[in-house]
Amino acid sequence: MGFGLLVSILILTLFLKSNHGQQQEQSIPNSDEFFISQFFEKMGINSSKSSHVYNLSLSACSWQVVFCDSEQKTVIGLVAPNLGLTGPMPDNTIGKLKKLQFLDLNSNQITDFSSDFWSLISLKNLNLSNNKFSVDLPTNIGNFGSLEKLDLSFNNFTGNLPDSFSSLAGLQVLNLNRNRFNSVIPLGITNCHSLTSVDLSMNSFHGSLPRGFDTAFPKLKSLNLAANLINGRGSDFSKFELLEYFQESFQGFCC
Numbered sequence: 001m002g003f004g005l006l007v008s009i010l011i012l013t014l015f016l017k018s019n020h021g022q023q024q025e026q027s028i029p030n031s032d033e034f035f036i037s038q039f040f041e042k043m044g045i046n047s048s049k050s051s052h053v054y055n056l057s058l059s060a061c062s063w064q065v066v067f068c069d070s071e072q073k074t075v076i077g078l079v080a081p082n083l084g085l086t087g088p089m090p091d092n093t094i095g096k097l098k099k100l101q102f103l104d105l106n107s108n109q110i111t112d113f114s115s116d117f118w119s120l121i122s123l124k125n126l127n128l129s130n131n132k133f134s135v136d137l138p139t140n141i142g143n144f145g146s147l148e149k150l151d152l153s154f155n156n157f158t159g160n161l162p163d164s165f166s167s168l169a170g171l172q173v174l175n176l177n178r179n180r181f182n183s184v185i186p187l188g189i190t191n192c193h194s195l196t197s198v199d200l201s202m203n204s205f206h207g208s209l210p211r212g213f214d215t216a217f218p219k220l221k222s223l224n225l226a227a228n229l230i231n232g233r234g235s236d237f238s239k240f241e242l243l244e245y246f247q248e249s250f251q252g253f254c255c
Contacts, residue, residue, distance in 0.1 A: 032075040032097060033060040039093035043085040043110075053083065067102065076122075077102035088112035095119055106130050106151070118143045127151040129175070134158065137181075142167035153177040153199070161205075163188035170194050177224070178202040185209060185230070190216035201226040201247065208232065214239045225249045 037047065037054060047056050054063045060075055061068035067077030075097055085108035094100070095116030103120070104127040111132045118140035125148060134156040142164025144150075149172060157179040165171075166188030174192070177199045184207035185200070195217045206229040214237065222245040223237070230249040237246060 030096075031060075035093050035096045036060055036063075036066065036075070036078065039090065040080075040083075040085075042090040042093065043087060045083055045085065050083075053080070069099070074099045076100060079104040080108075081105065082107040084108065085110055089114035089117060091115055098122065101125070101146075103127070111135075113138070121145065123147055125149045128155070129153040131155055136160065137162060139164040141165065144168065145170070147171055148194075149173040151175040152179065155179050157181060159183065161186050161189070165189045166191040168192050172219075173197045175199045176203065181205060185213075187211065189213075193217065193219075195220055197222040199224040200228065203228055205230055205249075218242075221245070223247070 060066050061072045065080040091114045095114050102125045106127045107130040109132050123144050129151045136159035139162040153175045160183035163186040171192045172194050182204035187210040190212045196219050201224045208231050224247040226247040228249040
């Protein structure tokens with residue numbers, strides 16, 4: 001074997017080894033890149049056809065749909081609306097992003113939560129509107145004690161609104177418009193003293209408002225209860241001094 005051929009083989013071997021090492025580094029298990037890429041792939045988004053969404057040859061912090069902390073090391077936001085994400089959220093994907101603060105997956109075709117979704121205890125803003133959820137909202141929603149904005153509108157959530165809303169003391173905006181909730185409004189919601197906007201319209205909420213509802217939300221500016229079967233009196237809302245918008249239930253309120 002000639003010396004030149006031997007050198008060429010050696011160089012090629014080193015190149016392939018180096019390239020393989022780079023590929024391994026780009027998809028390290030238990031990294032943010034790995035968890036997010038697995039989420040997209042298992043929900044029908046392929047990187048080779050959607051490189052504008054995520055690119056495995058680049059750090060997750062450079063992806064269009066990802067936002068990172070100031071040091072560009074940790075993923076704190078994932079904003080991926082209208083991508084055709086389909087089916088239930090897979091386990092061991094975005095539920096592993098422990099520092100995630102903002103999650104916006106609106107206008108997809110997501111049908112259910114992953115079992116580890118509720119470990120995202122750093123979430124401040126969650127938008128799952130305009131999807132295909134047709135399940136009861138788990139009591140695990142109470143895990144999100146840091147949540148400030150929750151938008152689950154335009155889905156088919158059913159059953160009771162969990163009383164575990166009592167744990168969402170910092171919640172400011174709640175939008176459950178156009179679902180199929182068919183319970184009374186739970187007493188736990190009166191612990192959400194920071195609420196400024198509440199939209200429960202176009203559901204099947206019924207019964208009376210929980211005790212203390214009229215004094216629970218000193219910052220409330222917008223309240224929409226339209227197209228429900230909630231009983232009440234106009235005086236139930238007389239103490240909302242900052243209220244600028246109010247839409248009552250079709251059941252109506254007496255004087």
